[in-house]
Amino acid sequence: MSMQVQRTSQLEGKAAVVTGGTRGIGLSIARALAAEGASVFICGRDAARVTSAVKELRKNGAEVEGIAANVSRYDDCRQLIARAAERFGGPDILVNNAGLGVFKPVEQITPEEWDEVIGTNLSGAFYCSREAIPWMRRRGGGYIFNISSLAGINPFAGGAAYNASKFGLNGFSEAMMQDVRYDGIRVSTIMPGSVDTDFAAQPGAKKSESWKLTGDDIAKAVVDLYKYPKSSLASRIELRPAQPPRKK
16 A cells, blocks of 8 residues: 655654554554654564565655564563654654454463463553653653553453453553643543454454454544644544444
8 A cells, every 4th residue: 555655744753653563553553654744663573574564664755663572571662762762853652552362261371371461462551651751741742542442341251361451451541641641742542343454363264354444444543633633632532343244
């Protein structure tokens, strides 16, 4: 998908960090921010995917950098924000998007799987936000987007680890919003329903299901929220497929 960089956007000259920015929702968000004129710094666990994503995002003249990082590790998050600040002057926008899902009954989830899901989906958002907020304060404000899920308000069988991480992320987001609102830092939680990515693909599932949301739908929400008048704040957004299959 080709998106030309615009030069009249509110996002022009802003610096954005997108975690999990090498594919799926994260890559769509990084692409949309770059198309609006923002400088974008991405991360992902796989160095080869980071290199490939950076190359793609630069095709239309965008300023994009990236590093391999595992956001469940505090030192990786500290390095991510520091590198972004060194390259682009500091984050004006942070998108905590990196996510991981393990879907099993409680007794089948290993302690290591539990720690990895909570570490990636919840602790990673804390680590990156903790590092980014001082930079945003120095720059006069900023915007933190936490990509949660409708699973953060709707528990389901087999979702104990994932539900816990997203319920926690929602609570973390709303508390942080109150911590930083008077510093000119806005915080929004975006809670998508079913999205057509390979995040939780099951063996034998169709490669594409047209009724689902797309990464571009989530990316548009990020861009639109950033442009929303600063006198108000949409602190929580639920995005659902408009016409999911009817339940029989």
